[in-house]
Amino acid sequence: MAPQPSAANPADLPATELLNLYARRALSPVTVTQAVIARAEAAEPHLRALYAFAPEAALEAARASEARWLKGEALPLDGVPVTIKENIARKGVPMPLGTAARDDVPPSVSDAPATARLREDGAVIVAATTMPDYGMLSSGLSSIHPLTRNPWDLTKGPGGSSAGSGAAAAAGYGPLHLGTDIGGSIRLPASWCGVVGLKPSHGRVPLDPPYYGRCAGPLTRTVADTALMMRSLSRPDERDPTALPPADLAWLDLDGLELKGLRLGLVMEAGAGLPLDPANRAVIEAAVQLLADAGAVVEPVPPFLSQKMLDGLDLFWRQRASLDIEALDATRRARVLPFIRDWAAGGRDLSGAAVFHGMSQMAAMRDAALAAIRAYDFLIGPVSPNPPFPAEHASPTNDPARAMAHIAYTVPFNMSEQPAISVPAGFTPDGLPVGLQIAGRRFDDVGVLRLARAFERIRPALRPWPVVA
Template sequence: MSLAEHVSQRAEKKESSMTQQTQDTTTADLAAGFAAGLDPREVAEAVLSRIAEREPVLNAFYLHDPDQVRADAAASAARWAAGTQRSKYDGVPVTVKENIPRAGHPVPSGTALANPPIAQSNAPVTDRLLEAGMVILGSTTMPDWGMLSSGVSSLHGISRNAWNPALTTGGSSAGAGAAAAAGYGPLHVGTDIGGSIRLPGTWAGLATLKPSAGLVPLHAPYLGRAAGPLSRTVAGAADLMSVIARPDARDYSTRPYPQMDWTKILSSPRGLRVGLQLHAGPGAAVDPEVAAAVQSAAEMFSAAGATVVSVAPFLTQEVLTGIDAFWRTRSWADYKALDEEARGSLLPYIARWCTGGKDYDGAATIQNYQRFGQLQQATREATEGFDLVLSPVAPMAAFGAEDPMPSNDPDTPMTHISFTLPYNMSGQPAATINCGFTSDGRTIGLQVAGRVGADDDVLAACAWYESVRGDAAPDWSRVP
């Protein structure tokens, strides 16, 4: 039953039923429900009940103020009653990652450093959500400086996977991944510089998108960085993009993309030229179960009429090592500026990792920086002839929640981003959708990449696969 149908019966429903419905509902259901008379306050209470139930275990939030959520939902209800709703999504619950500024709130970026900066203004993403009347549930957690692919943080402790709290939720959009999988409302915004939206996607069974460069405006643009959606459904990701993918003069890196159709439907992939990459080159070897699930997804595209062609590795160890070295140097500059007490507050893994940046002089740093451009060029050249490129998101399924990385050696930290990192550098859109499970039940994500500016086409392809994937679909009723 959708929430639109629920409207006529809601007086007879118990709170637990409403809470379950809200976990399962889509953004479209909510929009239809609000238009038909559903009270945003009921939805907010149901989501708050779910959060109260699961948050002691999952630890997805850095900032969460139920009273503010109730006040914002009441304001939305008043707008709907007066016919002054800000959009069809007015009242829809949403979360934002903690490094997306909200005016007046601290932005610690996952670290336990004292006196974190206070945001003086909203990020463009925050403003777009508020302009649409959406109810921000809070700011979700991330690991120290966003430089881990897990939910381990010196400030927050450990954020955990909603399917199995013993497993990582992925990172650095750690809390966003946990919140999305747990049903803390339908929409969640993360950020991604090497896989930080898509890794929670594969390890929590989500639909996500790392958008084209400059499509979603940022408060602090940086090479490879993007903000984008995490949701249980492809439609949810598309709905959120329709709100946040709008130009903003505060981000000098935004580009004048043609208008995208976020409701686009792909009836069939027939005629598409699709690349399939099962080996990335450097990094960890792909788990056979992961490879088999991705291969099976590619075979579905082929059976439906797409031409599927193998893509050889195009990332080299030299490039991956150089990018890691540059990031270490950048973080070493921040680490070096701290006093001894502040340095001691960071995770030992992060301290060890960024200390390696001191070994690179100016000439080496320039050489390492040039690796970004080399990867951009290699990625564009390798994928230019394809409408879509399919691959694993990560070589492995979810690892232990307490581990900062799949490989816990700070000297070899980036062994798991060989499939995701290239599309940050090339600026191409890359989405994830669940395509299977390991023998012990862990989720496996399919990465679907496309041409720059073809974000709506990428999501349309994901929506087609979502409609035909059968047993590869997550059973969200199994999430505790």
């Protein structure tokens, strides 16, 4: 069973329940939005998950939503509060990409595709959420935003780069939160904050601009809310030339997956990066046993990522970041988070051949991940090798030379364009969340959601959500 929300506070209710209550006129979008604003105002001095918090605009949208419900003209997400990661454009809001080097960037002139879909469907946009410089850290450390912390333990970070999204979801700033993921930036904070986080198939959610491996997707407290959000986010937008063809997928048909006989490949060892922490291993082993007890056929899969692949990708990303930073004047360059400057410096003097070979490792990851799943319906395993780490650290190693050592479980599925989800699996002895990763075949986003929902049903009850005030 999933943790039960507090009936006394509508900020904790899932979106699926909110829509039912709105339809019965048992609850108002205005009341819910007021509760979310109050929750955020109480917790933000501690969490610092939000950017461009706009309570008055949210209340205005909630009042418009309430009027539509009363007239029988409700939209698919009408009146449901949502936050949107800072690097997903929202008309009229500056988008500094987490760095003080862009502290005077002008407001965005239009909504990004995902923002537009949420607005079209009546969602109430409460705020943007924080991210680290250029989205290139798995932490809440930024040169422009205050340090974002983990609601389960304020001494720990929420992960990143969808740092504020993960923290806001766990803290109950409403039910729906939108992040992005290029190497684990949705799934890692989802795992470390104890929420559901889906990286869809590449192109399933249109982006502007698109980039290798980059996806936008939901962070929520339940699989059903993730599916509900995907129904809106996956609608087409011609601005993304890499978008998948429009498809009428059964996003809300989550039940009925037969676990008995399902073929699951267990990726317990990543093959590169940090070793798996014993506390994380114990939680994943218990989750795998639940699936096996339900009749799934679980077989170990040898590591398919190599250190050469991870190092090659790291070099390619360093070179890309170096080009962005070196294009800045000296004053702006000095504003970039020092960790990011030091990491990007490793790409400054690379030869063309080195960059080419680094980029070729993206294709090697793709081929390895697709080969690994060929004999299975899904791959399962850890999301992260480690529990949440100190909030002040830029990464689990806190070492620019090993900045990518923790993404070995997640990044292959960005390169292979497969859907992958983090679903809460349990807690370490210290009470820190651990997520189970489920990866599907290319384009089987609904299948991944169905298996996540099936696991959610057989999983023991989780701990109550943290209260931050």
